[in-house]
Amino acid sequence: MFSLKQQSKDKDKSGAAAAGGAAPARRLRAGQLRAQKDITDIDMPPSMSLSFPNGASDMMHLALSLSPPEGPYYPGTFKFTITIPDGYPHSPPKVHCDTKVFHPNIDLEGHVCLNILRQDWKPVLTLSAVMYGLQLLFLEPNADDPLNSEAAEALKVGGASWERQVRTSLRGGYVGGVRFDKVV
Incomplete structure (x- = not known):
């Protein structure tokens, strides 16, 4: 993996050479250090892949691609944007589902209902816990x-009707x- 600290040191060294030895000190905030560690x-x-849409030096904005290995x-394959706030890890990351999906815990605007992103967030939780929590939503809505x-009611009724609606949505149907977005 890469090191944000090393990139910062390299920039400081190159800045020092250009400025005659006086490089501006750029310190990472606590949230950035914790995000880098996570x-x-x-x-x-x-079943998951992580990328950095703004480049590897911006670890506060992530793109997650998740493909559940089984289940409905x-x-x-579902895309998420994860934004890590300055107050991280005391504040949870903000997660948005970029894929329109027929799911009881994800609304049509991409808001995600996951307890560890709200009332159950604790600073000891990590980005890995968030990612596995998202995967669990797709394995067990x-x-x-x-x-x-509407999706919740269909799930409660269950059976072939629920499965048909999910399959239709995955194929980009109505x-x-x-x-819904075609994801298969």
């Missing part, structure tokens, strides 16, 4: 804490008059 420590399963949303009530 990203370096992630043991990424094959297999074999779809929760109809008891919905953001999309469910309840809403067109």
Whole structure:
């Protein structure tokens, strides 16, 4: 992996040479240091990939691609934007689902209902916990804490109707008059 500290040192050295030895000291904030540690420590399963849309030096904005290895949303691939706030790890990351999906815990605007992103967030939790929490939402959707009530009701009824609606949405079809993104 790469080191944000090393990149900062390299910039300071190159700035020192250009300015006659007086480089401006640029310190990383605590949230940036913790984010760097979390990203370096992630043991990424094959069902996920992480990228940095603003370049590797901006570890506060991440793009996650998640492909559940099984379950009702297999074999779809879902895209998320993760923004790490300055107050991290005391404040949870902000997660947005960039893929329109028929899911009880993700609304049509991409808001995600995951308890560790709200009331159950603790500073000891990591980005890895968030990523695995998102994967769990696709393996075991929760109809008891919905953001999309139509999807939650369909899940509660269950059976072939629920499975058909999910498959239709994964293929980019319409469910309840809403067109979903094709993810398979």
